[in-house]
Amino acid sequence: MLAKVFGSALIGIEAITVTIEVNIDSGIGYHLVGLPDNAIRESNYRIAAALLHNGYRIPGKKVTINMAPADLRKEGAAYDLSIALGILLASGQIRSDRQEEYLVMGELALDGRLHPIKGALPIALKARQEGFRGVVLPASNAGEAAVVEGLEVFGVASLTEVIGFFKGAVALEPCRPVPFGEASGLSAPAGGDFNDVRGQETVKRCMEIAAAGGHNVVLIGPPGSGKTMLAKRLAGILPPMTLDEALETTKIHSITGSGLQGGLIRNRPFRCPHHTISDVALVGGGSYPQPGEISLAHNGVLFLDELPEFKRHVLEVMRQPLEEGQVTISRSRFTVTYPSHFMLVASMNPSPGGYFAGDSAHTNTPTDIRRYLSRVSGPLLDRIDIHMEVSPVPYEKLSEARKGESSRVIRERVTAARQIQHRRFAGTGTHCNAQMEVRQIRKYCTPAKGAATLLGAAMERLQLSARAYDRILKVARTIADLEQASVMGEAHIAEAIQYRSLDREGWMG
Numbered sequence: 001m002l003a004k005v006f007g008s009a010l011i012g013i014e015a016i017t018v019t020i021e022v023n024i025d026s027g028i029g030y031h032l033v034g035l036p037d038n039a040i041r042e043s044n045y046r047i048a049a050a051l052l053h054n055g056y057r058i059p060g061k062k063v064t065i066n067m068a069p070a071d072l073r074k075e076g077a078a079y080d081l082s083i084a085l086g087i088l089l090a091s092g093q094i095r096s097d098r099q100e101e102y103l104v105m106g107e108l109a110l111d112g113r114l115h116p117i118k119g120a121l122p123i124a125l126k127a128r129q130e131g132f133r134g135v136v137l138p139a140s141n142a143g144e145a146a147v148v149e150g151l152e153v154f155g156v157a158s159l160t161e162v163i164g165f166f167k168g169a170v171a172l173e174p175c176r177p178v179p180f181g182e183a184s185g186l187s188a189p190a191g192g193d194f195n196d197v198r199g200q201e202t203v204k205r206c207m208e209i210a211a212a213g214g215h216n217v218v219l220i221g222p223p224g225s226g227k228t229m230l231a232k233r234l235a236g237i238l239p240p241m242t243l244d245e246a247l248e249t250t251k252i253h254s255i256t257g258s259g260l261q262g263g264l265i266r267n268r269p270f271r272c273p274h275h276t277i278s279d280v281a282l283v284g285g286g287s288y289p290q291p292g293e294i295s296l297a298h299n300g301v302l303f304l305d306e307l308p309e310f311k312r313h314v315l316e317v318m319r320q321p322l323e324e325g326q327v328t329i330s331r332s333r334f335t336v337t338y339p340s341h342f343m344l345v346a347s348m349n350p351s352p353g354g355y356f357a358g359d360s361a362h363t364n365t366p367t368d369i370r371r372y373l374s375r376v377s378g379p380l381l382d383r384i385d386i387h388m389e390v391s392p393v394p395y396e397k398l399s400e401a402r403k404g405e406s407s408r409v410i411r412e413r414v415t416a417a418r419q420i421q422h423r424r425f426a427g428t429g430t431h432c433n434a435q436m437e438v439r440q441i442r443k444y445c446t447p448a449k450g451a452a453t454l455l456g457a458a459m460e461r462l463q464l465s466a467r468a469y470d471r472i473l474k475v476a477r478t479i480a481d482l483e484q485a486s487v488m489g490e491a492h493i494a495e496a497i498q499y500r501s502l503d504r505e506g507w508m509g
Contacts, residue, residue, distance in 0.1 A: 003089035006103050006132070007067075007082040008123040009074050012336035013251045013291075015119060015126035017103070019068045020079065022086035027062030032083075034067030037075045037288075046077070047084045049110040050159050059091045073333070075288055078117035081106035081136075081162060088163065096166040101133040102152075104162070112159035114138040118257040121250050124148040134174070136162060143263040144254060146177040147247070177263050191232035191270060195406045199397030200226055206388045206499060208410050211237045212417035213478030214432035216322065216344040216383065218307065220501060221390030222355045227347035230390070231303045234345055235270040236407040238300070239415040245299045248339060252291050252298055269300030271342075275309040279317045289329045289336050294321050297342040307346040308375040315380055318344075322383045325435065341435070344384065348376070356389075373502075382467045385434060385475050387501040417481040433478045438470065445473040451493040458497045472496045 002023045008015045030044055048058050065083060067074050082104045088094045103123060107115040116138050124145035127135050134152025137145055142155025153175045156162050164170030194204060203219070207230055210217045219227040241249065246264045253265060273282065273293045284292035294302060304310060321327045325341040350356045351364040352372045364372075381387070421432050424444060430436060436444065447455060459469060473488075476496040480488045 001090045001092060003086050003099075005082045005086040005089070005099050007079050007105050008103055008119070008126055009072060010119045010122060010255050011072075011334065012289075012338060013122060013248075013255055015122040016069075016072065017126060017130055018072075018074060018079075020082045020086050021066040021068065022083070022090040023064045023066075024059055024087075024090045025062045025064070028060065029062050030058070031062070031064045032067075033065070034070045035073045036067060036079075037073065039077045040067075040074055040079055043077065043080050043083055043108075046080055046108045046110060047087065050080075050108040050112040051084060051088075053110065054112045054158075054160050054163070056088060056093050056163075058087060061091075063087065063090075073288075076118065077107040077115075078105045078119075080108040081114065081159070084108060084159060085162065085166065094163055094167055096168070098166055098168075102154075103127045103132055103135045105135070106138045106156070106162075108159060114156060114158060116140040116257070119255045120145040121147065121247070121254040124151055124153060125251075127151060136165070142175040143177065144250065146175040147250075147264050191234075191236055192229070193407045194233050194237065194410055195403040197226060197229060197233070197404060198400055199393040200230065200390065201404075203230055203388055203390050204404070204410075206386060207234055208237065208414060209475065209478055209482065209499075210234070210343065210345075210386055211239075211410075212414045212482050213385075213421070213474065214343055214434035215385035215475060215478065216346075216434070217386040217388060218346040218348065218381070218384050218502075219388050219390050220348055220350050222349060222359070222392060225390045225392045227390050228303075228305055231301075231305075231345045231347060232270070232272075233407060234303075234343070235268050235301045237410045237414050238268050238343075239411065239418045241266060241268060241299060249299045252295050252338065256291060256296070269297050270303065271297040271300070272303045272305065275304075275306055277310070277314060279311075279314045282314055283317050283321060283327050283329075283340075284338050285329050289331065291338045292327070294318060294327065294340040294342060295338040298339050300342060302342045302344050304344070304346040307348040308372060312375055312377065316377060319380055319383060322380075341431075343434075346384070350389075356391075381502055382465055382471075385471045386499040388499060389501050413482060416484075417478065420481045420484070433474050433481070436474055436477075441470055441473055445477045445488065447473070447476065447488040447493055448490070451476075451488055451490045454490055455493050455497070462500070464500070468500060472500065475499060 005020045007018045007020055009018050051057055085104055105117055107117055120137055120141035121144050124135050125148055128148050128151045135145055136154045136156060139155035139157050142153050146153040154172045155175050161170055165172050221227055246266060250265045271293050280286055282292050283294055321340040326337055326339050328337045351369045353364045476488045476492040479492045479495055
């Protein structure tokens with residue numbers, strides 16, 4: 001007897017429907033075909049024990065299981081439930097005419113309980129796209145999948161519940177998601193509030209501009225000046241995620257098995273990898289490609305603390321994703337693309353000893369400093385819009401009782417500036433000033449006459465690259481947006497030029 005059950009495979013952040021065909025015939029043997037990996041090949045042991053513990057069995061006949069399309073590699077233990085259900089149907093131990101209306105996925109424990117799986121959201125989106133009535137998944141994945149409207153999502157705890165559901169003996173209630181608008185992501189920022197930061201008004205202004213335009217930023221200062229403290233608070237002043245951003249971000253975290261029991265990710269990610277990270281862990285890849293840190297930071301912040309301590313070849317692989325907003329990983333049989341629109345925030349000391357030239361604790365020669373800074377390539381620094389010096393906070397500022405502006409107040413200004421940008425770039429695929437292409441820069445970033453003269457003089461004196469020229473225009477456009485100004489004036493250009501510290505002649509002293 002032949003039975004069909006539908007599951008799903010993950011390719012990149014998208015899902016592909018897989019048909020699990022189970023045929024039981026005369027003879028002896030258990031044959032699993034269709035490019036399964038080792039976890040799937042071992043499924044017969046889990047399935048046999050789970051069926052036995054629930055009063056069923058694998059029949060002592062020839063069992064052939066095909067996973068179509070047969071030329072697509074399948075990975076993971078999430079097909080246990082689909083295969084077990086197919087065996088029960090094909091052997092006549094249960095009868096149902098509903099299994100072809102649902103996608104069924106889940107990993108079985110030996111006693112029949114269900115463990116969570118990866119990729120519940122992409123699976124649910126694919127099920128809706130292909131016209132399935134619903135999906136049957138482990139209970140811990142139901143909240144994540146239920147954000148997909150127009151689809152019945154049933155969260156189940158055990159094989160017994162699944163059997164009862166398809167036999168019609170158990171009535172399951174579809175999971176009800178929390179509407180996106182009811183959890184706007186305006187909760188207290190996880191990294192802390194900007195009103196905790198004493199002094200550093202210029203740096204806080206710089207971080208506000210970076211957030212308003214989505215600009216990459218590097219903070220340069222001695223130990224203890226507050227670089228990490230400021231960076232951790234940046235995600236708290238970014239505007240709330242839209243529904244589309246939340247869906248895309250959740251899909252990426254879903255395929256890594258992050259355990260998204262609350263459904264959609266509503267707060268922007270903040271990722272802070274250690275400087276010993278490998279290039280594969282940073283950008284993604286592996287024998288069976290997985291997203292890297294730059295994709296897990298999609299629509300959020302990637303913080304690289306002590307930038308020169310990262311291996312140079314690790315940093316260099318970020319250059320293309322920083323420009324294109326995505327990373328493509330190619331293997332001999334397939335290619336996957338992961339989105340990677342993130343804000344890069346990096347911190348570094350100004351010298352190997354940690355201090356600026358002229359500080360009493362400074363002991364390094366200009367040669368030492370050049371060697372230290374050369375660990376970060378010029379092309380990578382060119383891709384960072386804002387270079388900001390962070391000086392130590394004087395005692396008078398540290399001891400002040402008065403608190404500064406809160407993240408909530410700053411966020412309101414940032415959100416207003418982003419709304420201007422959304423209207424400006426509507427329908428173009430660009431979401432913020434930092435993502436502007438050359439054509440858009442020429443259209444939207446034309447400075448006033450006096451501002452253009454100022455910029456030309458700065459380009460000649462500082463010997464800035466063409467990329468740095470574009471970065472200055474983008475940052476100036478953001479500064480103007482924060483002031484609700486339609487024309488970029490001299491003040492906007494002048495301030496933007498000040499945020500290119502590493503381009504200034506004699507910066508190393």
